[in-house]
Structure formats: structure tokens, C-alpha cells
Amino acid sequence: MKQNSKYNNDILRVNISSLSLRNPTILASGFLGISQELFNKLYRYGVGAVVSKSISTQPMEGYKNPTVVSLGNGSYLNAVGLSNPGAESFSKEVISNKQVPLIISLVGSTDSDFLPMVKKFDHLNICGYEINLSCPHVTQMGMEVGDDPEMVNRIIKTVKSYSRKPLFVKVGVGNSDIIAVAQIAKDAGADGITAINTIRAMTIDIETSMPILSNRIGGLSGKPIKSIGIRCVYEISKKLKIPVIGCGGVFTWEDAVEFMLAGASAIQLGSVIGYEGIIAFSRITSGIKKYLERKGLKNAMELIGLAHKY
Amino acid sequence: MKQNSKYNNDILRVNISSLSLRNPTILASGFLGISQELFNKLYRYGVGAVVSKSISTQPMEGYKNPTVVSLGNGSYLNAVGLSNPGAESFSKEVISNKQVPLIISLVGSTDSDFLPMVKKFDHLNICGYEINLSCPHVTQMGMEVGDDPEMVNRIIKTVKSYSRKPLFVKVGVGNSDIIAVAQIAKDAGADGITAINTIRAMTIDIETSMPILSNRIGGLSGKPIKSIGIRCVYEISKKLKIPVIGCGGVFTWEDAVEFMLAGASAIQLGSVIGYEGIIAFSRITSGIKKYLERKGLKNAMELIGLAHKY
């Protein structure tokens, strides 16, 4: 793939499984994630890779508004309900993708949902998949699937049997042991783990006594979940020795470095975009670069899992 | 028990199982929780009830410092390691308790740990127990016990077989389904549920690449976990119809009201003390009172679970 020279810094390049990214910042799924023109813009603005909105076999309307509530202090509660244009329509959206390292996030209820989707995307210019096993607020999808070990195994095997592109499994903190789910994913052939998704949470308006989200319960993202994400990345990467992509509350380059020290090969940005817009990618990337230079490190990958030593 | 007249407001009185508290604010376990003189002071300052530090059969040193790290924005990470003076010594501490509605928090590995402890406390002037099944950072205790349904059942039955005082079970967000654990507790005879404890998390210093806590992993408390706590209280109280004490990130009267609307009969305060000291109790109590008056409600209990309707 062609690289934008301004963002070509070998010091920042990271390899995750068979992926090679010009820098470790990735757009998290569900943020700005349905328009190829936006993906192109993100790439111009310095993103290392992009994860699409989670795509299902059929288009999904998702929940009624309110679907996103700002809780202040860099955090959001959302129950979008996995609204997405569906695999057919979205594969047409990204058919024109040329240079953006694009990871397609997929969601479904059973293994049979995944094969038709992979078939629609695999021949396009995309660089991998992220299986969303951790959406905390849609029944029969995401987290409920992640809680079923046998299904996790079957889904991953199905995708891997068809595609040679790297497959990441996105896990979350919920009703099952996150390490156990990651272990199953690894055993089934996943190339990496993305941790973490949002955490089930809720907010009630005290004037009306009413839950604000139309779905009542949603997923918490942003600053509050960072230290939980750090812990999950640390435990998964240390115990399972599998590449991990860190996600959850990355707002600054310090957060990104902390995730990498914990064991992340790259980090995803989501909620920070609500505060700073997509400038966050280049700002965080250049912070990491300065840190690497100050520490005398030759490449960002030297950071990965440094904290495991202690 | 004698009441301090300044804090006698029938509008604020709440009943939880057989407990009757002058107001719904309770000191959370682990905060200021080892000195009877401090309990007396808290009562003078308006606390509704006090939960002691979690007590084990033997004294525990806990982990080395650092055991508490401030993460800013009203949040802490701690891995104190359940340090406590042990049941024998602590029962002597509280032998002089006269007027403080004191709930003893107990922690242990097996059901056989609990009976000797209950025997040491049951004849004292205490008003109930809270079983800590949710400490996220001590192996073989707390959360690991909470993940074992049969053990939870046995512990609760053991305590209930000896004591007629109300028993609350403190649950958390971790590796098991919180609703399932609460259900087991209810079925075993628990009088109420306290939700939630801290959530497993971690922080790494980026200059040294080292985890800060001596135990590396600890529990996240404070503002970040509030919306997760609200969700747990809502789900537990709605699905199980059992009294719930809300805990997690209560910093303002609005937070307290939100927890009660979600289904909490009372709320525990912890991390807020690090920001405001024990004045937080009276400040939050008087906020609740003004809210009740403005809404034309006769008693705080009218708030409990109002959000379930919507």
C-alpha cells in the first residue's frame, strides 16, 4: 500500500501478526466508521489503521435515540445497538478503498453468519478482520456470543478456514473471564486480541427518574475504563503471549505508551475523538515519537510489554 | 440505639431488611474502617451506618506500599491486600460501640472461616454483616470465592445459621455474572446485596515502565465506576427483588439519588472521602433531603427503584 510520506516514520512502524502499520494508532470500531471518504480523510490525518463499524449480515437500524450520552470527564455511554448498513451495502462502500489499512469489524450470532460476510470482503483491499465478541448491549450478539466458548471457537475457525487475512478478536469485561475467552480465541486460531470493548453501564436522569438511553443499558467508554483496559492487556499479553491491540480511554500519548508497556502492539482511539476530533491521531503519534527519542529507543515495538519484567 | 437529634429526619430514614437507618448514607468498607473512635466521629458527622474494613480470621498485613494510587478525576486504584487486625483484635476494638450502626465486613476463603468470626461479633452492639465476595485483588479471597457458587451458598448458610442479624453480600464486576452471584446469595438467605466493589485495574508508570502498585493489579474505585454500579444495582434490584445497597463513585447527592432511583435502598460512600473528607456524608444527606422536599416526597424510600417503571 502507498504511504503518505509525512507519516512515514520507521521509528513508529509496528507489526502485529502479519500486519505492518506505519504507526500504532488505530481508529476504534463504531467511531466515524461507515464512510470510505472518512476513512481516506483519517488516513490523510495520520491514522495507522482503521476498524470499521461492526458489520452484520443484514442492515441493522439499531436502537432509537438517545443512543449516545456524554457522562463528562472524557466518557460516554452508548447503546447504538450495532446499527450498520449490513455486509452487502458496506462491501460496496469500501470497494474503492486504495490505501487505507482497513480492518473490517464483524458481528453475528452464529458461525453461519460470518462466512457469507467474509466472502463479501475478502477479495477487497482490506487488511484484516476484528470479530466483535464484546458488544455489551445487544442480545444474541457480541458479548452474549463471547460468553459461549463453543460458539467463539466455531466462529473463529469458520473465518480462518476461508480467509488468510489476520483475524483479531475483540473481548470485553463482562460476565465471563476475559482471559478465558481470549484463550479460546487463541486456541481457535485468532491472530490477535483487541481489548477492551465498552463496559455495561447505565445512567438515569434524576429529574424524570428515567433511564436516558432508549435501551436503558449501554456501554461505558473513555477515560474511566483506561485502567481496566491496561489490566486486561497486561494479563492477556502476559499470560497468553498473543499480540494484543489495546483499547479503552486512550486520550494522550502517555496513555498509548502505558498500553504498549502493558503489552499492546497498537492502540485504538475512540472516545478521544469526541473531545479533540481526528487530530488526536497525529497528536498522540508525535507524542509517542518524542517519547521514543527521549528514551533512546529505535522503534515503538521495543515498548511492547516492557512492564512484564517487573 | 440513641440518635443524634441533629440528624434525625424522618424524611431520610430508610429501612433495609430489618435495619432502620436515620439516613441512607453508609461508610464503605475499607475507608477509615478500623478505629472505634473514628466510627464515633463519623456518627457525630451524620453517617447513617458504618461498614468496617473487611475482617479475616487472622490479622493480615496486606501488600507492601504503594497500596493506593490516585488516578485523578475522583478515582483511586488500590491493592491494600485486605490488611486488617483480624477478628479477635477487631472484636475488642468495637466492644465499646454504643450508638454507631455498625456493619461488620467479613472476608474468608471457606465457610469454616466465617463461623468463628461471627461468634466473636454477634453478641456485640453491631447491626449486621457484609460478606465481601468481591475483593478483586487477593487470591483465594473475595472475588475468587464469589466465583464459586457452591462456596457462596455455604458461607451464607453458615452465617445465617448462627446469626439473626441481617446479612448483606457484596458483589462486584469481574469474571462471573454479577446477577447470577446475587441470585445465589439471595437463594442462600442473604438479606440484601451490596453492589459494587472495585473493578480489577492497573496503572503503569511510563518513566520506569513499572506497575505502581506493589501487587501490580488492584481495584478501581470512584467516579469512573459509578455508571457501572448504577447498572448493577438496577439489574439486581429489578430482576431479583432483593434490597440492594448501592456503592461505587457516589460523590454528590445527585449520584446518591440516581442510585436510589436505580433500586438502592441506601448508598455507600468511599472514594469521595479522599476529596472532601467525612463532611461528604452530611452534604450528600442534606442534598437528598432538599431533593425529596422539592419533589414533594415524604420519605427517601419512595425513591427506591423508581426508574424500574420506565
Place this chain on the structure above:
Amino acid sequence: MHINIDHIRIVNIDNIIEETPSIRTLIFRDKLSSNAHPGQFLMVWIPRVEELPLSVMISDKKMHAAITIRKGGFGSTALFNKKVGEIIGIRGPYGNHFTIIKNMKKALLIGGGTGLVPLMRLATKMNEFGINSTFVMGARSKTEVFFEKQANRFLKNTKHKVIVTTDDGSYGFKGSATDTLATIIKEEKFDRVYTCGPELMMKKVFALASEYSVSVEASLERYMKCGIGICGSCCVGEQLVCKEGTVFNEKDLRLMTEFGRIYRDKTGRKSHIVDYN
């Protein structure tokens, strides 16, 4: 105390104005909204029903603002049916806004339906800055005409014209608002054309203005979930209507291949914008 504009503020509906049988203006007290710039919008929470993006309408009452809602589907009808004394939640105001050019002399405002709302707020600015303006209001027929009187009142300190057009000719000029625009843009020189309304109308406005080399600002609508630039549902190509818009100028519009052509629905699927008349 600092107010976080992203937190829902509960407000009481103090007054309701019936504009047409299907359009009402709800007035409420809210300082932030009362200071909104013309073209900014609120996310309006109708508790346990919906949340809708709605332009901030002006209210004569100090510290008050308003929203003007057309009764349509589920959410808008619930809002339309709210009574005085009932409450709604609002967050915002969000988005950029219409801007005034230095030394501006003459402006043209053209819109239709509830697209008139942001133009009404803009009208008061024109009045304030002493800019003469022509305000073209399109409607299908007489019963759907609203805001005419208010527009005249808001513009009272300037030389102004309020022109109403109806498709069926039952009131004012017969024809569309853009028909009228086509006539007057030939005769008069405007510094800028401001438009909000059905996208195909705005597309014609943009085409006409471009033809006569007049600067344009158009306020777009797209399906919005977050209103704060994270979900991406409101995108027009690479632009986010909620954040980089809703107001776009001729330069933006020229680059927007989707303007007047493509609309994404709730799922994010694209469909072609068709004239719903």
C-alpha cells in the same frame, strides 16, 4: 458553575405557539440556547420516546429559546403533543453557524418548512447588524405558511422584503421559492445567500447562486445519533454535519459529491435524495 453543554438539561415548556396545524413552537428557558448562533441546533430529548436534532428557534423572552417542530413520525409527533408545563431535555447548542461577511450590505435568506427556523435566528442578526435582506419563504399552500409575520418583525429595523411562495398559489407567489430566487438574483446583487430547507431546494439555490457568483451558506440535515462528532452517522462524504456543519459554504458544497444526491439512513446505507413533492 461551568455547564457541560453535552449534559442533558431538563427544561420546562413555558409556552407553545401554534404556527400551522402541524407546526408548533415550544418555548423554554435556557441561557445557553438563548445565546445560540443562527444555524446551531439542539439535541432534544423527549423522555423515553426519542432524541431529535432541532434547530434553535428564537424567543422574544429574555434567557429563553425555542424549538419549532413539524409533526411527522414518532418522535416529532410526541414532541408536538407536549403541553405547557411538561418537560423535555436538551443538550447543545451544537454545530457551526451562519456567518456574516464584513461590510455586508444585502443578504438573501431562502428556505422552506422547518428549514426556516435557523433563518429566523439569522434574521434577527441581520436586523442587529443593519443588513438589508430579502427573505424568501416557500410553502406548499396557504395553510402551511408560517413565520411570515415574525420575519417582518425581526427585520423591522432594516430595509427588508419577506416574500412568500406557495406551490399551489393559494398565498403569495405561485411556484417554488427557487423560482422566485431565479428572478430576483438576476435583478439584485446580494453579498450572500443563506439557505435551509429540503436538500433539493438548497441544491438549486446553490446552483443559481454559483451561476451569479454569489456566496452561499447552506445548513444541511443528516441522520444524527450523537450530535458531537463521534458516531459518523451524519457524514456527507468526509464531512460530519453535526460538527463541521451544519452550515457549509460554496467551497465545501462544491467538493461534496453527496450534497443534494446521497442521504444515509439510520443503518448508514446510502440512498438517493428524491424530490418528495
Place this chain on the structure above:
Amino acid sequence: MHINIDHIRIVNIDNIIEETPSIRTLIFRDKLSSNAHPGQFLMVWIPRVEELPLSVMISDKKMHAAITIRKGGFGSTALFNKKVGEIIGIRGPYGNHFTIIKNMKKALLIGGGTGLVPLMRLATKMNEFGINSTFVMGARSKTEVFFEKQANRFLKNTKHKVIVTTDDGSYGFKGSATDTLATIIKEEKFDRVYTCGPELMMKKVFALASEYSVSVEASLERYMKCGIGICGSCCVGEQLVCKEGTVFNEKDLRLMTEFGRIYRDKTGRKSHIVDYN
């Protein structure tokens, strides 16, 4: 940028002073600590080893501060062994501090061991405010005497006396610091006695000062985990040493039934304070 004092700040050890074979002063650059009030303490992180509460010591270097550590157990020895150029983490300064009475003329400072540290910072204040002071320093024997020269230097602009006592008489006056206090408090009138050191020493100081109706401020030590008033481990009765202390005055001390009597260990169990001499 606003610094949150509760966040660990990594600092470099710029210089080390060997005070005695078992006591060292480590100097580092930190603005907040350089402005600490006398009696405040830092929580000092020795990475992957320990975190210890330590009084803020003064440094001559601008924007710098110091800590003075006695080599003892695990944590203190690791800190003692740190070399110039190595790093530690600090948070704080925490706690209240020694206070000066209006129109104060004469002060008495009395301490022993590393309890001298907060008194050294106080000495510079005495100098600054032109208050004459007598500084009594107790030590077991000559090899354990430190800070004498610095104290004289810090107090140089005032009429001052630095009196060293050793238990074995190998240097200065023979006997305990409190023996000396007993003598001078009879002869001279002090506005306030400031003390920090072994608690039984402070208890005697308090008793003597009370006898002669002199105001007292004593800085207490208790086992600390959080340093910020949440864990309760540092309690003396109903008071938290880290938050409401470390400095308590005669009124506080009178009400503290545990002062000079009870110490809680790491588990929270109480034990009786005994003279370790």
C-alpha cells in the same frame, strides 16, 4: 499546567549528602516540594520496592527539595542505597504544618533522629521571620549527631542556640534532649515548643511544656498507606495523622488518649509504644 499533587512525580536524585553512616539526604528538583511548609511530608516511591512517608527536608538549591533517610528495614535501606542519577517517585507534599504565632519572639525546637527533618525546615522559617530560637537535638552518641552545622547556618540571622545532647555523653551534653529541655524551660520563657522525634520523647516534651504552660506543636508518625485520608491506617483515635496532622497542638494532644501510648501496626492492631532505647 495544574499539577495534581496526588500523582506520582518521577524525580532524579541530583545529589546525596552523607549525614551519618546510616543517614543520608537525597536532593532532587521539585517545585512543589521546594515550597512545602515545615512539617509536611512526601510519599516517596522506591520503584518496585516500597513507598514511604518522609518529611520534606530543605535544600539550598533553588526549586529543589530533599529527603533525609535513616537506613533501617527493607524500604529505607533501598532508598538509602540509591545513587546520584537514579530516580524515585514522589507525591505530596501532604499534611498540615507547624505554625508560627503572631508576634512570636522565642521558639524552642526539640527533636531527635530523623524527627529533626521537619524542624530543619521550620528553622529556616524562624530565620526568615526573625524569631530567636533554641534548637535541642538529641542523639544516642557522637556518630549519630547530624544537622548541627546546618541548623546553625539556617538560623544565622537570628539570636539562636543549637544544643546537642547525646545519651552517652560522647558529644555535647550528656543525657536526653528532654533532660536539657527540663532545665532550659525553667529558665527561659518560650512562646512555643516544636517537637518531632520518638513519640515517648514528644510525650515528655508535651508534659514539660504543659507544666510550664507553654504552647506545643508535635509532629506525629503513624503507619501510612494512602497518605491522603482514606485508608484510616494512620489514625490516632479519631484523628488521621496524614490529613489532620502530622502536626497537633496542645489542645489536640490533650484529647488524644493514644498519644504516646498506642501505635497501630500495618494490620491495624494496636500495640503499646515502648521506649526502644
